[in-house]
Amino acid sequence: MSDTDLAIRPSSDVRAGSDAESSPMVHTSSGPVDVSRIVGWGFDADTENDPTYSYRDRSKDDHSGEWKRPTLQQPDVELLQSVEHKQLPAVFGTSSPPKWVSGMMRRAAFRWSESHWAHWLLLMGADRVNMVEGLVEDLAQAKIPNIPKEMGVRAEWQHNKKGLAAKIGIAAAIGGGLYLWSRSRGRDEEDLGEEERG
């Protein structure tokens, strides 16, 4: 932050129209500064000029990082926390704690901030590894996953018999690894599809 990097947005009490008795403070790299030291500060402040309307209520914007925190959930599983967080948020999910090789990759990823590609690429890599781990886990529990069923083959049969027949035919011609192969083919085709929001 440089000396010129001032928080020049008008403060909340100016916006709320209260006649501030003591001048508000802004922060510079040398610490808090009385705005009266900044020539012209807030001169053109205009609450109407707010493109965040109507989804941001600036009247409650105090520009501080302090608030009355909710009761804190006590972690009983391993959590990976963004280095951009000052503290652990008050609640969190405990769905699937990191484990195995993918867990090691995820832990490594969280050494970088959300701003680094390494963070996201490692997580994406971990997801792919985790998929294989899931298969191994199933087999270790003597559970053979019904992959065609998991991929919704019945819906394909009901509504796209031609497409399904083509997939199976080609896959059969190629031979082994039928299910794995048809899965990746299915993925390629659907990748070219479009997923609208909602």
Added chain:
Amino acid sequence: MRAMDYRGPYRVRVDEKPMPEIQHPRDAIVRVTRSCICGSDLHLYHGMVPDTRIGQTFGHEFCGIVEEVGSEVEKLKVGDHVLVPFNIACGQCHFCKQGLYGNCHESNPAATAVGGIFGYSHTAGGYDGGQAEYARVPYADFGPTVIPDWMDPDDAVLLTDVVPTGYQAAEMGGIQKGDTVVVFGAGPVGIMAARSAWLFGAGRVIVIDHIDYRLEFVREFAPAEVYNFKELDDVVVFMKKTTDGLGADVCIDAVGAEASGNILQSIIGKRMKLEAGSAIALHWAINSVKKGGIVSIVGVYGPTGNLVPIGNVVNKGLTLRANQASVKRLLPKLIEHVKEGRIEPKKIITHKVPLDDIADAYHLFSAKLDNCIKPVLVLANA
């Protein structure tokens, strides 16, 4: 309990999982009655969202009956039938105080850019979602809203995401009376954005997609002028021609990261994943809007980066507005719109599916079989 279980890209199943428990005094446990599959769930299903772990239960659009509440829950009562906004929001942090309930700072350890979302990877907090018989709902007194007696649960479940997201897309567009509004994407959110554009006084509503059955639907439902971009030489030139050479006043991106329509974007964004998905819908929005216009983005993109013509944003003096919908903020207004018949959410539901058939429902929705627009899981105990 029975719950959806993610096993890897294009693979989901129903498994027996432990019952969710109260983990925080403001939690509730909800017995799910309705739960949608969302277009954004397909980004997870396709393996596009980082830190989507095997074993997680998806589902951020659900309603259900309160089974149990934590010691700090004061308003919700056991037996209440509630709709649960997809955002997990505390109601008191820096961002919640400003009404930014989609950006809560007290619900997601893994990232600061996004608040907690039910069943939406660990990047959105690692919560199990509502595609299950039961779900844990944090901050139960803040988000969940009791469904009015007169409201059909099929309408209620669409107020958890689709309707507020579509509505906020139009709201962020700053639509003025008579404005021409272009909506990219005729999925459920695009459909609701087109419907909502009229509520803000649009003079003309145009919807662009490449899936004819969805265009047919929105033509009637919104109603809207619809065009299939595969039949247009150049979407942007077409938009200019149809608006006196000026461009639209407002463009809405209701597609996001898995957009079709551009080979380059599809290859580097969707296949090679070198950008956070294909950004062609946003590209078209930026180039189709008039100078000084507004681009409103509700399509979901990944966290890394995208190729978009940012130079044109500068040169055209555009305003970009975007956010995850702040569902709780909009609910009072939207419930009123449903009551008065100004929005009829359940008309977009094309498929009602039992939880056990979830793998078929995902595939059907993903592959756009059987003219699917919106699949809803109806739980057996509902």
